[in-house]
Amino acid sequence: MGTSLSSIQDIFKEPSLKKVASIIKDPPQPGHALFIRYRLQAVQQQSEEDHLKECTTMNSKLNFIVLTLVLFYVSSIKAASVLRSGMDLRCQCIKPTSNFIHPKFMKNIEIIPSGPHCEKVEIIATLQDTKVCLDPESRWVQKIINKILSGSQTDTVQ
Structure with missing residues (x-):
């Protein structure tokens, strides 16, 4: 009564994933090559997404560093101009x-x-x-x- 029900996707997903895993482990299975190809594409897509995230993170860090350096440069020029103004x-x-x-x-x-x-x-x-x-x-x-x-x-x- 107090437990939540699993969604229909979850009910079919778990046994399906187990079946896919058993097919991948057993090369003589008829769908083995198909699932290997599908798995390679999924891994490749995941690695591309990870690479994109890394690039985005690196770009953000680089942008932050460049902005910080520009701010330091501008503030030092401003300070120097006040000192040079006599x-x-x-x-x-x-x-x-x-x-x-x-x-x-x-x-x-x-x-x-x-x-x-x-x-x-x-x-x-x-x-x-x-x-x-x-x-x-x-x-x-x-x-x-x-x-x-x-x-x-x-x-x-x-």
């Missing part, structure tokens, strides 16, 4: 000076606007052999910047 992602002037430096000692003045790298405007003066951060709030620095922006002192300070 833009530090932090403030360059830790403690700017407000001490007066005569403009004739300055070879160059670089103005770095505020942005995501630093919330303050940075002014870097290049002297003979060093760089000095100038305090943008100092009155003398503001005068020099205004003269540079107005273009009246382009020969003295570049």
